[in-house]
Amino acid sequence: MRLIILALLSAGLYSPLFVAADWQVNLDQGATEISQAMYSLHMLIFYICVAIAVVVFGVMFWSIIRHRKSRGAEAHNFHESTTIEVAWSVVPFLILVIMAVPATKTLIAMYDPSDAELNIQITGSQWKWRYQYLEHDIDFISNLSTSQEQIDNKVKKSVNYLLEVDQPLVIPVNRKVRFLFTSNDVIHSWWVPALAVKQDAIPGFINEAWTKVSTPGTYRGQCTELCGVGHAFMPIVVSARPEAEFLQWVEEQSAQKQAEAVLAEKEWTLDELTAHGEQVYLKVCSVCHQPTGEGVPGAFPALKGSALMTGDINAHIDIVLNGRTGTAMQAFRDQLSAVDLAAVITYERNAWGNNSGDKVAPSQIQQQKQ
Amino acid sequence: MATLDQTVDVHEDHGPAKGITRWLYTTNHKDIGTLYLWFSLLMFFVGGTMALAIRAELFQPGMQLVEPALFNQMTTMHGLIMVFGAVMPAFVGLANWMVPMMVGAPDMAFPRLNNWSFWILPFAFIILLSTLFMEGGAPDFGWTFYAPLSTTYAPQSVTYFIFAVHMLGISSIMGAINIIATILNLRAPGMTMMKLPLFVWTWLITAFLLIAAMPVLAGVVTMMLMDIHFGTSFFNAAGGGDPVLFQHVFWFFAHPEVYIMILPGFGIISQIIPTFSRKRLFGYHSMVYATLSIAFLSFIVWAHHMFTVGMPLAGELFFMYTTMLISVPTGVKVFNWVATMFRGSLTFETPMLFAVSFVVLFTIGGLSGLMLAIAPVDFQYHDTYFVVAHFHYVLVPGAIFSIMAGVYFWLPKWTGHMYNERLGQLHFWLSFIGVNITFFPMHFLGLAGMPRRISDYALQFADFNMVSSVGAFIFGFSQLLFLYNVVQCIRGGRTATDQVWEGARGLEWSISSPPPYHTFTQPPLVK
Numbered sequence: 001m002r003l004i005i006l007a008l009l010s011a012g013l014y015s016p017l018f019v020a021a022d023w024q025v026n027l028d029q030g031a032t033e034i035s036q037a038m039y040s041l042h043m044l045i046f047y048i049c050v051a052i053a054v055v056v057f058g059v060m061f062w063s064i065i066r067h068r069k070s071r072g073a074e075a076h077n078f079h080e081s082t083t084i085e086v087a088w089s090v091v092p093f094l095i096l097v098i099m100a101v102p103a104t105k106t107l108i109a110m111y112d113p114s115d116a117e118l119n120i121q122i123t124g125s126q127w128k129w130r131y132q133y134l135e136h137d138i139d140f141i142s143n144l145s146t147s148q149e150q151i152d153n154k155v156k157k158s159v160n161y162l163l164e165v166d167q168p169l170v171i172p173v174n175r176k177v178r179f180l181f182t183s184n185d186v187i188h189s190w191w192v193p194a195l196a197v198k199q200d201a202i203p204g205f206i207n208e209a210w211t212k213v214s215t216p217g218t219y220r221g222q223c224t225e226l227c228g229v230g231h232a233f234m235p236i237v238v239s240a241r242p243e244a245e246f247l248q249w250v251e252e253q254s255a256q257k258q259a260e261a262v263l264a265e266k267e268w269t270l271d272e273l274t275a276h277g278e279q280v281y282l283k284v285c286s287v288c289h290q291p292t293g294e295g296v297p298g299a300f301p302a303l304k305g306s307a308l309m310t311g312d313i314n315a316h317i318d319i320v321l322n323g324r325t326g327t328a329m330q331a332f333r334d335q336l337s338a339v340d341l342a343a344v345i346t347y348e349r350n351a352w353g354n355n356s357g358d359k360v361a362p363s364q365i366q367q368q369k370q
Numbered sequence: 371m372a373t374l375d376q377t378v379d380v381h382e383d384h385g386p387a388k389g390i391t392r393w394l395y396t397t398n399h400k401d402i403g404t405l406y407l408w409f410s411l412l413m414f415f416v417g418g419t420m421a422l423a424i425r426a427e428l429f430q431p432g433m434q435l436v437e438p439a440l441f442n443q444m445t446t447m448h449g450l451i452m453v454f455g456a457v458m459p460a461f462v463g464l465a466n467w468m469v470p471m472m473v474g475a476p477d478m479a480f481p482r483l484n485n486w487s488f489w490i491l492p493f494a495f496i497i498l499l500s501t502l503f504m505e506g507g508a509p510d511f512g513w514t515f516y517a518p519l520s521t522t523y524a525p526q527s528v529t530y531f532i533f534a535v536h537m538l539g540i541s542s543i544m545g546a547i548n549i550i551a552t553i554l555n556l557r558a559p560g561m562t563m564m565k566l567p568l569f570v571w572t573w574l575i576t577a578f579l580l581i582a583a584m585p586v587l588a589g590v591v592t593m594m595l596m597d598i599h600f601g602t603s604f605f606n607a608a609g610g611g612d613p614v615l616f617q618h619v620f621w622f623f624a625h626p627e628v629y630i631m632i633l634p635g636f637g638i639i640s641q642i643i644p645t646f647s648r649k650r651l652f653g654y655h656s657m658v659y660a661t662l663s664i665a666f667l668s669f670i671v672w673a674h675h676m677f678t679v680g681m682p683l684a685g686e687l688f689f690m691y692t693t694m695l696i697s698v699p700t701g702v703k704v705f706n707w708v709a710t711m712f713r714g715s716l717t718f719e720t721p722m723l724f725a726v727s728f729v730v731l732f733t734i735g736g737l738s739g740l741m742l743a744i745a746p747v748d749f750q751y752h753d754t755y756f757v758v759a760h761f762h763y764v765l766v767p768g769a770i771f772s773i774m775a776g777v778y779f780w781l782p783k784w785t786g787h788m789y790n791e792r793l794g795q796l797h798f799w800l801s802f803i804g805v806n807i808t809f810f811p812m813h814f815l816g817l818a819g820m821p822r823r824i825s826d827y828a829l830q831f832a833d834f835n836m837v838s839s840v841g842a843f844i845f846g847f848s849q850l851l852f853l854y855n856v857v858q859c860i861r862g863g864r865t866a867t868d869q870v871w872e873g874a875r876g877l878e879w880s881i882s883s884p885p886p887y888h889t890f891t892q893p894p895l896v897k
């Protein structure tokens with residue numbers, strides 16, 4: 001009786017969930033052949049498991065209902081049977097073989113990255129992804145674009161809360177794209193469910209995976225390996241575009257690169273630099289050093305009032321360019337442009353009462369980079 | 371001869387010492403068992419509070435109560451405390467109480483070692499918990515403490531964590547040696563290996579797993595210590611080390627550890643189901659062999675936790691096949707339990723309720739484990755809430771329900787009083803409902819794409835997270851009923867008979883309830 005009530009209760013609890021759109025309960029079929037194969041495999045195994053559960057629980061609930069002492073059931077005496085015991089070892093083994101065959105096939109297909117037409121190196125670092133297109137001169141960092149106010153519940157959350165970035169990874173559809181994964185600091189893991197790609201990005205290692213997206217669209221994912229305080233805040237957005245649009249995007253990227261080069265030549269005023277520097281700081285540095293520049297005691301040093309901020313400029317530039325090995329302070333030389341670097345350093349030297357009045361020109365950065 | 375007799379007499383007369391020294395100096399297996407069990411219950415509440423902090427933060431998207439840094443410390447400490455502080459000591463406590471009584475031994479083989487094994491624990495956990503108050507915070511790298519997050523990028527407190535783990539390892543190894551020696555050497559005449567109750571058998575095998583696995587854990591934390599303080603680069607890629615090596619060594623320990631946390635549970639369930647079915651356990655021999663094969667297989671499946679680290683195809687296939695194989699002996703166990711119930715004469719007192727729901731919910735956890743074993747789809751499941759759902763199903767309604775079943779089952783024997791049956795049943799139903807509301811939706815969350823260990827999540831995960839948090843609070847608070855019921859039972863209650871349960875069989879039920887301070891000073895003869 002109790003069990004029946006419970007069954008009703010749990011069915012009542014869960015059943016409405018299956019109809020409501022927001023309550024996704026199953027894997028996505030995804031946008032690639034491999035993701036489809038995984039989905040079918042997942043469903044196959046799932047149904048086999050359900051069948052096993054129905055049989056086992058069926059017998060069990062039968063006994064629970066029929067063989068109760070309160071119904072006058074007397075205990076029988078049997079307690080072993082070699083035949084039955086052998087049978088229920090062999091039958092499950094055969095079921096396993098049925099599962100293993102398609103699983104092996106899918107795995108072999110996943111492990112074949114040959115004939116890739118585009119190679120992209122993906123580097124994880126606390127807490128952003130860097131994408132380098134090996135065949136093109138394209139190299140950028142993709143950051144979370146959800147604002148801190150949304151995270152702190154001060155403003156309404158956007159639809160793609162925590163799953164949106166400033167610059168998505170753009171790839172062409174119907175082309176085999178190979179990804180090479182590595183990391184600058186701790187282990188991260190790059191996962192986009194719809195592409196069925198999940199691969200660890202490990203410092204000192206290069207892992208590979210590939211995808212061939214069949215439908216254009218925007219696909220979202222997240223870092224899935226615990227990588228520190230910002231683990232929840234390093235999403236992935238992949239924009240899969242038709243070939244022509246992809247090529248157009250490649251063009252735009254090189255045009256933008258030239259524009260940046262021009263900007264680096266320009267004569268910047270202190271105000272322009274600090275204004276731009278503040279933006280860079282809030283986007284890139286404030287996760288650790290905090291928007292107030294006060295850092296987090298024991299983890300990330302305060303920049304406000306630090307002797308370095310008003311002291312040796314070259315040492316300051318050096319740590320931002322090259323990071324400090326063995327700490328969370330990473331090398332930003334390749335992550336940020338010369339303008340961004342000059343601006344953020346200038347900002348740090350003039351914000352929060354660090355009134356050094358110093359100005360760092362982009363050309364100075366370029367020099368020190370060499 | 372005469373003197374010898376006299377010492378025996380004197381010995382039989384004395385009861386426990388008085389006051390605090392009884393507990394500090396005790397070498398009595400029952401006292402030490404009690405200490406272990408209370409300690410484990412305390413840790414269960416500490417770790418549970420942390421779990422509730424996590425669930426409170428995840429009740430809604432956005433950051434509300436626990437900021438990300440503390441959130442990571444909570445997930446890490448929750449895991450470590452539940453594994454090393456709640457589940458393992460509870461099983462050792464049950465073994466301390468029951469193994470000597472089940473095999474007809476007067477006490478554990480090494481009573482002083484036994485005292486030491488226990489008393490290391492509180493100090494280890496004081497060290498571990500003190501890290502919460504240190505600058506930079508407690509360990510925040512997950513209970514799996516993957517390098518280099520746990521080495522190069524770790525908070526200062528990692529050194530204390532390493533020290534605490536060393537102490538826990540020493541305690542577990544000594545406990546395991548003691549259990550093995552007791553079972554192999556102190557059995558009563560006539561108690562042959564194939565007559566051992568299954569709880570004893572599963573513990574024997576678990577103890578061997580402990581002896582094999584704990585030194586590996588000690589090794590891996592020592593390598594971390596060297597990397598952090600002595601300039602080695604075992605796991606530091608910049609120095610030519612290998613972060614993946616860490617995972618291999620860690621999981622070589624941690625996969626057997628998973629079975630360390632479930633095999634004694636299998637044993638308890640194998641005692642309870644026959645008792646309340648009033649029927650002998652079906653397939654005793656196959657139960658023993660299944661346990662042995664699970665123990666063996668547990669050493670060759672470790673890399674199924676690492677399908678996405680970039681192993682070669684051959685490695686993936688090997689670990690997929692071996693992992694799938696584990697479901698054969700595990701299946702045998704489940705079938706045997708069901709066959710034991712079949713055509714029995716069943717009653718459903720609290721221990722049986724926990725045992726039956728163990729079989730159902732553990733099987734669900736086992737089946738999701740089989741899904742996770744399928745390497746190609748594991749690329750979708752790995753490190754998501756699907757995994758969280760899976761291992762909580764095998765650990766909470768698995769390991770923890772088996773411990774609670776065992777406590778309700780043996781409590782009348784230990785105290786001489788029956789616990790309050792109605793309250794026990796209420797505790798069971800609240801736990802059962804709470805556990806399912808908490809962990810079942812996590813399957814959906816994982817499949818929908820929610821990574822584990824995140825302090826904040828995208829909006830589409832909001833609904834199930836809210837459901838799950840509500841369940842966690844129901845489950846958490848209903849454990850206070852358990853505490854209340856245990857305390858009431860110790861203080862009084864209906865007198866228990868020696869046999870306690872109508873269907874109970876075995877040496878432990880032949881002695882009085884509560885048993886004398888020293889049992890079987892004269893070995894019983896097993897027919």
Ligand SMILES: [Cu+2]
Pocket residue numbers: 124127187188189223224225226227231234
């Ligand atoms: Cu990450």
